[in-house]
Amino acid sequence: MTLRVMIAATLIVAEAAMRTPRGMMIHEAFYELPAVPPLPLRRHERVRAAVVALFRERATGCPAFLGALTAHEWKALLHWLDTSGLALYLLDRLRERDHLEVLPEPIRQRLEQNLRDNTERTNVLIEECCAIQREFVRAGISYAVLKGFSLWPHSVSGLELRSQLDLDFLVAAFDESRAQGVLNSRGYRLHAISGRSREFKTPFAGTLKLADLYRPSPQRTVEIHLEEHASGLLKRCEHHTLREGSMPVLPAADLFLGQGLHLYKHLSRDQMRCSHLVELYRHLRARNEDQAFWAQVESMCAQQPRMAASLGLALEFVSHQMEASCVPVAVRGWTIEHAPISARLWVRRYGARMTTASFPGNKLHLLLQEEMAHAGLPSGRSIGRSLVPRRLPPRIAIPPADETFNQALRRELQQGRFILFRLCFHLREGLRYLRERRNWRRLLAHASSGTPEQGIMGPLHAGSARGATKP
Numbered sequence: 049m050t051l052r053v054m055i056a057a058t059l060i061v062a063e064a065a066m067r068t069p070r071g072m073m074i075h076e077a078f079y080e081l082p083a084v085p086p087l088p089l090r091r092h093e094r095v096r097a098a099v100v101a102l103f104r105e106r107a108t109g110c111p112a113f114l115g116a117l118t119a120h121e122w123k124a125l126l127h128w129l130d131t132s133g134l135a136l137y138l139l140d141r142l143r144e145r146d147h148l149e150v151l152p153e154p155i156r157q158r159l160e161q162n163l164r165d166n167t168e169r170t171n172v173l174i175e176e177c178c179a180i181q182r183e184f185v186r187a188g189i190s191y192a193v194l195k196g197f198s199l200w201p202h203s204v205s206g207l208e209l210r211s212q213l214d215l216d217f218l219v220a221a222f223d224e225s226r227a228q229g230v231l232n233s234r235g236y237r238l239h240a241i242s243g244r245s246r247e248f249k250t251p252f253a254g255t256l257k258l259a260d261l262y263r264p265s266p267q268r269t270v271e272i273h274l275e276e277h278a279s280g281l282l283k284r285c286e287h288h289t290l291r292e293g294s295m296p297v298l299p300a301a302d303l304f305l306g307q308g309l310h311l312y313k314h315l316s317r318d319q320m321r322c323s324h325l326v327e328l329y330r331h332l333r334a335r336n337e338d339q340a341f342w343a344q345v346e347s348m349c350a351q352q353p354r355m356a357a358s359l360g361l362a363l364e365f366v367s368h369q370m371e372a373s374c375v376p377v378a379v380r381g382w383t384i385e386h387a388p389i390s391a392r393l394w395v396r397r398y399g400a401r402m403t404t405a406s407f408p409g410n411k412l413h414l415l416l417q418e419e420m421a422h423a424g425l426p427s428g429r430s431i432g433r434s435l436v437p438r439r440l441p442p443r444i445a446i447p448p449a450d451e452t453f454n455q456a457l458r459r460e461l462q463q464g465r466f467i468l469f470r471l472c473f474h475l476r477e478g479l480r481y482l483r484e485r486r487n488w489r490r491l492l493a494h495a496s497s498g499t500p501e502q503g504i505m506g507p508l509h510a511g512s513a514r515g516a517t518k519p
Contacts, residue, residue, distance in 0.1 A: 065255055066367040081389065082495040084396045087484075089404060092124055096322075096404040097126070100122060102141055104370055105333055110356055111142070115150045122155055130261055131407040132162050133323030136163055139416065140209050165262035167208040172264045177215050178293050180270070183230040190220040191227070191296065192285045194273060195310070198297040200333040203307065203327035206349050211261065211323065214269035218298070220273040220282055223460065228272075236448050244274040251448035253455040255462045267445060301344035312362040315440070316416050317434075319409035329366050332374040346382050353386065354425055360387035361420075369403050386422035388494060391416055408473055411435065411481035415488050417449060435478050441470050470506055 060173070068082060089097060095117065102111055117125065141157040142148050148156060157493035177197060184191050192198075194216035197207060204210050219227045221244075228238065228246070236248035252267035252309055261474035275281055285296040314320040335341050349356035367375045367384070375384065394416045401412060414434055417427050446461055447456060 051311075065162055071423070071443050081392055081396065084491055084495065086399070087397055087401045089400055092121070093401070093404040095125060096122065096128055097400055099348055100322060100326070100369065103136070103329065105374075106371060111150055115152065120252075125471045126155070126158070128406055129463060130211075130258060131321075133321045133328065135159060136166060136209045136211065136324065137326060139163060140205065143363060161264045163208065166211070169262060169264045170208045171214065173215065174291055176268060177295070178290065180217070180230065180234065181293070182213070183234070184217075184227065186215060187226050187230055188280045189223040189226050191223070191295050192218045192282055193290075193295045197290055197295065197305070198288070198303060199327060199331075203331045214271055215306070216271045216273065216284065217315040218275050219272045221276055224272070224274055231272075233379075236268070238445055240442050244252055246272045246274070246506045248272070248475045249446050253448050253451045255457070256444065257457055264489060300341060303309060304335070304341075304345060305355070307331060308321065308362045309355070311365070312358045313459070315362065315365060315402065316413055316420060317429070318413065319405070319407060322403055325403060326371060327437060328362065329370045329374055332363075332366065335378060336374065342376065342379055344479075346379075349382060356383055356386045357423070357425055360384040361391050361395070361416075364392050365474070368395050368399050380410075390419040390420055391423065393492070393495065394419055394488075397488070411478075412484065414481055415485060435481065436474055440467060463488060
Protein backbone atom coordinates (compact mmCIF):
# COMPACT_ATOMS: atom_id res chain seq x y z
CA MET A 49 0.00 0.00 0.00
CA THR A 50 1.46 3.34 -1.01
CA LEU A 51 1.76 6.25 1.39
CA ARG A 52 -0.86 8.20 -0.57
CA VAL A 53 -3.39 5.36 -0.35
CA MET A 54 -2.74 4.95 3.40
CA ILE A 55 -3.30 8.67 3.99
CA ALA A 56 -6.51 8.59 1.93
CA ALA A 57 -7.75 5.60 3.93
CA THR A 58 -6.98 7.46 7.17
CA LEU A 59 -9.00 10.45 5.97
CA ILE A 60 -12.01 8.28 5.05
CA VAL A 61 -12.02 6.62 8.48
CA ALA A 62 -11.58 10.01 10.18
CA GLU A 63 -14.48 11.61 8.32
CA ALA A 64 -16.69 8.62 9.17
CA ALA A 65 -15.74 9.06 12.83
CA MET A 66 -16.66 12.74 12.64
CA ARG A 67 -20.17 11.73 11.50
CA THR A 68 -20.65 9.30 14.37
CA PRO A 69 -23.16 10.59 16.95
CA ARG A 70 -21.29 12.11 19.82
CA GLY A 71 -21.27 10.47 23.23
CA MET A 72 -23.15 11.91 26.17
CA MET A 73 -22.01 15.29 27.38
CA ILE A 74 -20.82 15.51 30.96
CA HIS A 75 -23.60 17.11 32.93
CA GLU A 76 -22.83 20.56 34.30
CA ALA A 77 -24.13 19.41 37.67
CA PHE A 78 -20.77 18.12 38.94
CA TYR A 79 -19.23 20.26 41.64
CA GLU A 80 -15.94 18.37 41.44
CA LEU A 81 -14.53 17.03 38.19
CA PRO A 82 -14.97 13.31 37.61
CA ALA A 83 -11.80 11.28 38.05
CA VAL A 84 -10.18 10.63 34.67
CA PRO A 85 -6.90 8.69 34.58
CA PRO A 86 -4.03 10.41 32.76
CA LEU A 87 -2.72 8.78 29.63
CA PRO A 88 0.31 6.74 30.80
CA LEU A 89 3.74 8.16 30.01
CA ARG A 90 6.61 6.19 28.57
CA ARG A 91 10.01 6.27 30.29
CA HIS A 92 11.46 9.10 28.20
CA GLU A 93 8.29 11.12 28.80
CA ARG A 94 8.51 10.51 32.54
CA VAL A 95 12.06 11.89 32.48
CA ARG A 96 10.81 15.00 30.67
CA ALA A 97 7.96 15.40 33.16
CA ALA A 98 10.51 15.24 35.99
CA VAL A 99 12.49 18.01 34.29
CA VAL A 100 9.38 20.20 34.04
CA ALA A 101 8.70 19.58 37.74
CA LEU A 102 12.08 21.19 38.56
CA PHE A 103 10.60 24.57 37.59
CA ARG A 104 7.92 24.43 40.24
CA GLU A 105 8.29 27.03 42.95
CA ARG A 106 8.02 24.39 45.68
CA ALA A 107 10.35 21.87 44.06
CA THR A 108 12.73 20.49 46.70
CA GLY A 109 15.56 18.01 46.84
CA CYS A 110 18.41 17.29 44.48
CA PRO A 111 17.46 16.23 40.91
CA ALA A 112 19.76 13.21 41.11
CA PHE A 113 17.88 11.45 38.31
CA LEU A 114 19.71 13.66 35.79
CA GLY A 115 23.03 12.19 36.82
CA ALA A 116 21.69 8.66 36.40
CA LEU A 117 20.68 9.05 32.74
CA THR A 118 22.62 7.10 30.15
CA ALA A 119 24.37 8.74 27.21
CA HIS A 120 21.56 7.60 24.91
CA GLU A 121 18.91 9.05 27.24
CA TRP A 122 20.81 12.34 27.46
CA LYS A 123 20.96 12.56 23.66
CA ALA A 124 17.18 12.16 23.44
CA LEU A 125 16.58 14.55 26.35
CA LEU A 126 18.83 17.25 24.89
CA HIS A 127 16.94 17.10 21.59
CA TRP A 128 13.67 17.62 23.46
CA LEU A 129 15.14 20.40 25.61
CA ASP A 130 16.29 22.20 22.46
CA THR A 131 12.99 21.92 20.58
CA SER A 132 10.87 22.68 23.67
CA GLY A 133 12.86 25.83 24.53
CA LEU A 134 13.79 24.57 28.01
CA ALA A 135 17.52 23.86 27.64
CA LEU A 136 18.85 27.18 28.91
CA TYR A 137 16.03 27.53 31.43
CA LEU A 138 17.13 24.20 32.91
CA LEU A 139 20.76 25.30 33.11
CA ASP A 140 19.71 28.51 34.87
CA ARG A 141 17.37 26.65 37.24
CA LEU A 142 20.06 24.17 38.29
CA ARG A 143 22.53 27.01 38.82
CA GLU A 144 19.94 28.91 40.86
CA ARG A 145 19.41 25.89 43.11
CA ASP A 146 23.15 25.10 43.24
CA HIS A 147 22.71 21.69 41.61
CA LEU A 148 24.93 21.96 38.54
CA GLU A 149 26.93 19.00 39.82
CA VAL A 150 24.15 16.60 38.73
CA LEU A 151 24.94 17.37 35.09
CA PRO A 152 27.60 15.19 33.45
CA GLU A 153 30.56 17.37 32.50
CA PRO A 154 30.03 17.10 28.69
CA ILE A 155 26.36 18.06 29.12
CA ARG A 156 27.17 21.04 31.32
CA GLN A 157 29.80 22.26 28.87
CA ARG A 158 27.40 21.87 25.98
CA LEU A 159 24.64 23.86 27.72
CA GLU A 160 27.07 26.59 28.79
CA GLN A 161 28.28 26.91 25.19
CA ASN A 162 24.65 27.11 24.09
CA LEU A 163 24.16 29.96 26.56
CA ARG A 164 27.14 31.87 25.17
CA ASP A 165 25.87 31.37 21.63
CA ASN A 166 22.34 32.36 22.55
CA THR A 167 23.58 35.50 24.28
CA GLU A 168 25.17 36.55 21.00
CA ARG A 169 22.02 35.58 19.08
CA THR A 170 19.86 37.60 21.48
CA ASN A 171 22.09 40.65 21.06
CA VAL A 172 21.70 40.40 17.28
CA LEU A 173 17.92 40.09 17.62
CA ILE A 174 17.77 43.10 19.96
CA GLU A 175 19.80 45.18 17.50
CA GLU A 176 17.46 44.16 14.66
CA CYS A 177 14.39 44.83 16.81
CA CYS A 178 15.63 48.31 17.68
CA ALA A 179 16.53 49.06 14.05
CA ILE A 180 13.07 48.05 12.81
CA GLN A 181 11.46 50.15 15.54
CA ARG A 182 13.46 53.21 14.49
CA GLU A 183 12.22 52.72 10.92
CA PHE A 184 8.65 52.27 12.15
CA VAL A 185 8.87 55.51 14.14
CA ARG A 186 10.29 57.42 11.16
CA ALA A 187 7.47 56.09 8.98
CA GLY A 188 4.85 57.10 11.56
CA ILE A 189 3.66 53.52 12.04
CA SER A 190 1.56 52.66 15.09
CA TYR A 191 3.01 49.45 16.58
CA ALA A 192 3.95 47.47 19.69
CA VAL A 193 6.44 44.69 20.38
CA LEU A 194 4.69 41.36 20.94
CA LYS A 195 5.81 38.23 22.82
CA GLY A 196 9.59 37.74 22.92
CA PHE A 197 11.28 40.69 24.59
CA SER A 198 8.00 41.98 26.07
CA LEU A 199 7.81 38.91 28.34
CA TRP A 200 10.71 40.15 30.45
CA PRO A 201 10.85 40.34 33.45
CA HIS A 202 7.65 38.61 34.65
CA SER A 203 7.94 35.48 32.50
CA VAL A 204 11.65 35.46 31.69
CA SER A 205 14.41 36.22 34.18
CA GLY A 206 16.97 36.93 31.43
CA LEU A 207 16.44 37.50 27.72
CA GLU A 208 19.55 35.46 26.89
CA LEU A 209 17.85 32.37 28.38
CA ARG A 210 14.90 32.41 25.99
CA SER A 211 15.01 30.47 22.74
CA GLN A 212 13.58 33.13 20.43
CA LEU A 213 13.21 32.33 16.75
CA ASP A 214 11.75 35.55 15.35
CA LEU A 215 10.48 39.04 16.09
CA ASP A 216 6.78 39.85 16.49
CA PHE A 217 5.10 43.23 16.13
CA LEU A 218 1.49 44.33 16.51
CA VAL A 219 0.79 46.88 13.77
CA ALA A 220 -2.30 48.98 13.08
CA ALA A 221 -4.14 47.52 10.08
CA PHE A 222 -4.08 50.84 8.21
CA ASP A 223 -0.27 50.85 8.51
CA GLU A 224 0.19 47.41 6.92
CA SER A 225 1.57 48.64 3.59
CA ARG A 226 4.02 51.03 5.26
CA ALA A 227 5.20 48.32 7.65
CA GLN A 228 5.75 45.98 4.71
CA GLY A 229 7.69 48.73 2.96
CA VAL A 230 9.98 49.09 5.99
CA LEU A 231 10.63 45.35 6.11
CA ASN A 232 11.21 45.17 2.35
CA SER A 233 13.80 47.94 2.65
CA ARG A 234 15.62 45.82 5.25
CA GLY A 235 15.74 42.79 2.95
CA TYR A 236 12.64 40.91 4.14
CA ARG A 237 10.18 39.31 1.73
CA LEU A 238 6.59 38.26 2.40
CA HIS A 239 6.63 34.51 3.04
CA ALA A 240 3.20 33.53 4.38
CA ILE A 241 -0.21 34.97 5.27
CA SER A 242 -2.43 33.47 7.95
CA GLY A 243 -5.50 35.42 9.01
CA ARG A 244 -4.26 38.75 10.36
CA SER A 245 -0.64 37.59 10.55
CA ARG A 246 2.04 38.24 7.95
CA GLU A 247 5.35 36.38 8.05
CA PHE A 248 8.44 37.90 6.46
CA LYS A 249 11.80 36.22 5.91
CA THR A 250 15.12 37.26 4.44
CA PRO A 251 16.32 35.17 1.45
CA PHE A 252 18.70 32.38 2.45
CA ALA A 253 20.61 29.94 0.24
CA GLY A 254 21.82 27.51 2.91
CA THR A 255 20.12 24.87 5.02
CA LEU A 256 18.92 25.37 8.58
CA LYS A 257 20.03 22.84 11.22
CA LEU A 258 18.98 22.24 14.80
CA ALA A 259 22.65 22.38 15.79
CA ASP A 260 22.62 26.09 14.89
CA LEU A 261 19.56 26.85 17.03
CA TYR A 262 21.45 29.02 19.51
CA ARG A 263 23.76 30.78 17.08
CA PRO A 264 22.88 34.01 15.25
CA SER A 265 20.68 32.87 12.35
CA PRO A 266 21.63 33.76 8.76
CA GLN A 267 17.91 33.91 8.01
CA ARG A 268 15.90 36.57 9.83
CA THR A 269 12.16 36.24 10.42
CA VAL A 270 9.59 38.88 11.41
CA GLU A 271 5.87 38.47 11.97
CA ILE A 272 3.46 41.40 11.99
CA HIS A 273 -0.02 40.96 13.46
CA LEU A 274 -2.65 43.45 12.32
CA GLU A 275 -4.79 45.26 14.86
CA GLU A 276 -8.03 47.02 13.98
CA HIS A 277 -8.00 50.74 14.75
CA ALA A 278 -11.32 50.53 16.64
CA SER A 279 -9.84 48.39 19.42
CA GLY A 280 -7.70 51.23 20.76
CA LEU A 281 -5.18 48.71 22.06
CA LEU A 282 -2.15 50.39 20.50
CA LYS A 283 -3.10 53.71 22.10
CA ARG A 284 -2.85 52.13 25.57
CA CYS A 285 0.65 50.72 25.17
CA GLU A 286 3.27 51.05 27.89
CA HIS A 287 6.95 51.68 27.25
CA HIS A 288 9.68 49.38 28.57
CA THR A 289 13.43 49.73 28.30
CA LEU A 290 15.24 47.56 25.77
CA ARG A 291 18.98 48.13 26.20
CA GLU A 292 19.52 51.85 25.62
CA GLY A 293 16.21 52.31 23.84
CA SER A 294 12.51 52.11 24.60
CA MET A 295 9.91 49.74 23.18
CA PRO A 296 6.11 49.99 23.29
CA VAL A 297 4.52 46.85 24.74
CA LEU A 298 0.96 45.89 25.54
CA PRO A 299 -0.51 46.99 28.88
CA ALA A 300 0.08 44.46 31.66
CA ALA A 301 -3.39 42.89 31.56
CA ASP A 302 -3.43 42.68 27.75
CA LEU A 303 0.05 41.18 27.71
CA PHE A 304 -1.00 38.46 30.16
CA LEU A 305 -4.17 37.75 28.24
CA GLY A 306 -2.24 37.51 25.00
CA GLN A 307 0.23 35.11 26.59
CA GLY A 308 -2.53 32.90 27.99
CA LEU A 309 -4.49 32.85 24.74
CA HIS A 310 -1.29 32.10 22.82
CA LEU A 311 -0.78 29.00 24.96
CA TYR A 312 -4.41 27.99 24.43
CA LYS A 313 -4.04 28.43 20.66
CA HIS A 314 -1.10 26.04 20.55
CA LEU A 315 -2.80 23.59 22.90
CA SER A 316 -5.90 23.40 20.71
CA ARG A 317 -4.41 23.75 17.24
CA ASP A 318 -0.87 22.50 16.93
CA GLN A 319 2.43 21.79 18.65
CA MET A 320 3.00 23.46 22.01
CA ARG A 321 6.49 24.41 23.13
CA CYS A 322 6.92 23.49 26.78
CA SER A 323 8.67 26.81 27.41
CA HIS A 324 5.27 28.52 26.89
CA LEU A 325 3.97 26.56 29.88
CA VAL A 326 6.91 27.50 32.12
CA GLU A 327 6.80 31.16 31.08
CA LEU A 328 3.08 31.53 31.81
CA TYR A 329 3.58 29.74 35.14
CA ARG A 330 6.27 32.25 36.09
CA HIS A 331 4.00 35.12 35.10
CA LEU A 332 1.24 33.69 37.29
CA ARG A 333 3.62 33.41 40.23
CA ALA A 334 4.82 36.98 39.74
CA ARG A 335 1.25 38.35 39.68
CA ASN A 336 -0.24 35.96 42.25
CA GLU A 337 -1.09 38.61 44.85
CA ASP A 338 -1.54 41.61 42.55
CA GLN A 339 -5.24 42.23 43.08
CA ALA A 340 -5.36 45.38 40.93
CA PHE A 341 -3.87 43.44 38.03
CA TRP A 342 -6.41 40.62 38.34
CA ALA A 343 -9.25 43.13 38.52
CA GLN A 344 -8.17 44.50 35.14
CA VAL A 345 -7.95 41.03 33.60
CA GLU A 346 -11.36 40.10 35.03
CA SER A 347 -12.92 43.24 33.59
CA MET A 348 -11.62 42.37 30.12
CA CYS A 349 -12.80 38.75 30.38
CA ALA A 350 -16.26 39.85 31.54
CA GLN A 351 -16.73 41.63 28.22
CA GLN A 352 -15.80 38.51 26.20
CA PRO A 353 -16.97 35.18 27.70
CA ARG A 354 -15.21 33.23 24.92
CA MET A 355 -11.94 34.79 26.03
CA ALA A 356 -12.61 33.82 29.65
CA ALA A 357 -13.21 30.19 28.65
CA SER A 358 -10.09 30.01 26.46
CA LEU A 359 -7.92 31.66 29.13
CA GLY A 360 -9.47 29.40 31.74
CA LEU A 361 -8.48 26.28 29.82
CA ALA A 362 -4.89 27.57 29.54
CA LEU A 363 -4.78 28.29 33.29
CA GLU A 364 -6.25 24.86 34.07
CA PHE A 365 -3.45 23.33 31.99
CA VAL A 366 -0.72 25.30 33.77
CA SER A 367 -2.11 24.70 37.27
CA HIS A 368 -2.51 20.98 36.61
CA GLN A 369 1.00 20.54 35.18
CA MET A 370 2.75 22.80 37.68
CA GLU A 371 0.98 23.83 40.92
CA ALA A 372 -2.70 24.49 41.59
CA SER A 373 -1.73 27.39 43.86
CA CYS A 374 -0.25 29.35 40.94
CA VAL A 375 -3.80 30.44 40.02
CA PRO A 376 -5.42 32.43 42.85
CA VAL A 377 -8.65 30.87 44.14
CA ALA A 378 -10.65 33.98 43.29
CA VAL A 379 -9.31 33.98 39.72
CA ARG A 380 -10.35 30.37 39.12
CA GLY A 381 -13.99 31.34 39.47
CA TRP A 382 -14.06 33.63 36.42
CA THR A 383 -11.53 31.74 34.28
CA ILE A 384 -11.12 27.99 34.86
CA GLU A 385 -14.74 27.50 35.96
CA HIS A 386 -15.87 29.00 32.62
CA ALA A 387 -14.02 26.36 30.59
CA PRO A 388 -16.14 23.38 29.46
CA ILE A 389 -15.93 20.49 31.91
CA SER A 390 -15.12 18.02 29.13
CA ALA A 391 -12.21 20.26 28.05
CA ARG A 392 -10.91 20.35 31.62
CA LEU A 393 -11.11 16.56 31.71
CA TRP A 394 -9.04 16.56 28.51
CA VAL A 395 -6.35 18.46 30.45
CA ARG A 396 -6.44 15.83 33.20
CA ARG A 397 -6.02 12.96 30.75
CA TYR A 398 -3.72 14.38 28.07
CA GLY A 399 -1.98 17.36 29.69
CA ALA A 400 1.18 15.48 30.65
CA ARG A 401 1.40 13.84 27.21
CA MET A 402 1.11 17.27 25.53
CA THR A 403 3.74 18.73 27.86
CA THR A 404 6.30 16.00 27.15
CA ALA A 405 5.60 15.52 23.43
CA SER A 406 8.48 15.63 20.96
CA PHE A 407 8.44 17.93 17.95
CA PRO A 408 6.19 18.15 15.96
CA GLY A 409 3.82 16.90 18.67
CA ASN A 410 0.73 14.74 18.26
CA LYS A 411 -2.92 15.08 17.27
CA LEU A 412 -4.48 14.76 20.70
CA HIS A 413 -5.29 18.47 20.46
CA LEU A 414 -8.07 17.51 18.02
CA LEU A 415 -9.98 15.96 20.93
CA LEU A 416 -9.81 19.29 22.75
CA GLN A 417 -10.79 21.10 19.55
CA GLU A 418 -13.93 18.98 19.34
CA GLU A 419 -14.92 19.59 22.97
CA MET A 420 -14.44 23.34 22.65
CA ALA A 421 -16.43 23.37 19.40
CA HIS A 422 -19.37 21.61 21.11
CA ALA A 423 -19.23 24.35 23.75
CA GLY A 424 -19.48 27.04 21.06
CA LEU A 425 -15.75 27.76 20.82
CA PRO A 426 -14.70 26.46 17.38
CA SER A 427 -11.06 26.76 16.34
CA GLY A 428 -11.86 27.94 12.82
CA ARG A 429 -10.35 24.87 11.14
CA SER A 430 -12.17 21.58 10.54
CA ILE A 431 -10.90 18.52 12.35
CA GLY A 432 -10.77 16.65 9.06
CA ARG A 433 -8.38 19.19 7.55
CA SER A 434 -6.28 19.18 10.70
CA LEU A 435 -6.13 15.41 10.63
CA VAL A 436 -4.92 15.18 7.03
CA PRO A 437 -4.10 18.59 5.48
CA ARG A 438 -4.91 19.01 1.79
CA ARG A 439 -1.95 21.30 1.15
CA LEU A 440 1.79 20.88 1.26
CA PRO A 441 3.63 22.63 4.11
CA PRO A 442 5.05 26.09 3.34
CA ARG A 443 8.55 26.37 1.98
CA ILE A 444 11.26 26.53 4.62
CA ALA A 445 13.33 29.26 2.99
CA ILE A 446 13.06 32.04 0.42
CA PRO A 447 15.81 31.58 -2.22
CA PRO A 448 18.04 34.57 -2.96
CA ALA A 449 18.23 35.97 -6.48
CA ASP A 450 21.85 34.83 -6.94
CA GLU A 451 21.26 31.26 -5.71
CA THR A 452 23.54 28.70 -7.38
CA PHE A 453 22.40 25.34 -8.78
CA ASN A 454 24.03 23.42 -5.90
CA GLN A 455 22.41 25.69 -3.34
CA ALA A 456 19.01 25.26 -5.00
CA LEU A 457 19.48 21.49 -5.07
CA ARG A 458 20.31 21.36 -1.34
CA ARG A 459 17.35 23.56 -0.55
CA GLU A 460 14.96 21.39 -2.57
CA LEU A 461 16.32 18.24 -0.94
CA GLN A 462 15.78 19.76 2.48
CA GLN A 463 12.24 20.76 1.49
CA GLY A 464 11.57 17.24 0.20
CA ARG A 465 12.78 15.67 3.43
CA PHE A 466 10.58 18.07 5.37
CA ILE A 467 7.50 17.14 3.29
CA LEU A 468 8.16 13.42 3.81
CA PHE A 469 8.67 14.03 7.53
CA ARG A 470 5.30 15.80 7.73
CA LEU A 471 3.52 13.10 5.73
CA CYS A 472 4.80 10.40 8.04
CA PHE A 473 3.80 12.49 11.05
CA HIS A 474 0.23 12.96 9.78
CA LEU A 475 -0.16 9.28 9.02
CA ARG A 476 1.32 8.00 12.30
CA GLU A 477 -0.37 10.49 14.61
CA GLY A 478 -3.64 10.37 12.68
CA LEU A 479 -3.95 6.65 13.31
CA ARG A 480 -3.05 7.12 16.98
CA TYR A 481 -5.66 9.85 17.28
CA LEU A 482 -8.41 7.64 15.83
CA ARG A 483 -7.53 4.86 18.25
CA GLU A 484 -7.46 7.18 21.28
CA ARG A 485 -10.66 8.93 20.23
CA ARG A 486 -12.63 5.75 20.91
CA ASN A 487 -11.16 5.57 24.42
CA TRP A 488 -11.89 9.24 25.02
CA ARG A 489 -15.55 8.93 24.01
CA ARG A 490 -15.95 5.96 26.34
CA LEU A 491 -14.40 7.96 29.17
CA LEU A 492 -16.81 10.85 28.60
CA ALA A 493 -19.79 8.51 28.39
CA HIS A 494 -18.92 6.86 31.70
CA ALA A 495 -18.09 10.21 33.32
CA SER A 496 -21.50 11.57 32.30
CA SER A 497 -23.31 8.50 33.61
CA GLY A 498 -21.30 8.46 36.83
CA THR A 499 -20.38 4.78 36.44
CA PRO A 500 -16.67 3.93 36.15
CA GLU A 501 -15.50 1.37 33.63
CA GLN A 502 -13.22 -1.36 34.90
CA GLY A 503 -9.68 -0.87 33.66
CA ILE A 504 -10.33 2.61 32.29
CA MET A 505 -11.58 4.88 35.05
CA GLY A 506 -11.24 5.15 38.77
CA PRO A 507 -14.13 6.15 41.04
CA LEU A 508 -15.96 9.33 40.11
CA HIS A 509 -16.55 12.19 42.53
CA ALA A 510 -20.10 13.44 42.68
CA GLY A 511 -20.95 17.12 43.11
CA SER A 512 -22.49 20.10 41.37
CA ALA A 513 -21.53 22.53 38.66
CA ARG A 514 -20.34 26.12 38.80
CA GLY A 515 -23.23 28.28 39.81
CA ALA A 516 -25.05 25.31 41.43
CA THR A 517 -25.34 24.68 45.13
CA LYS A 518 -24.24 21.65 47.06
CA PRO A 519 -27.04 19.27 48.04
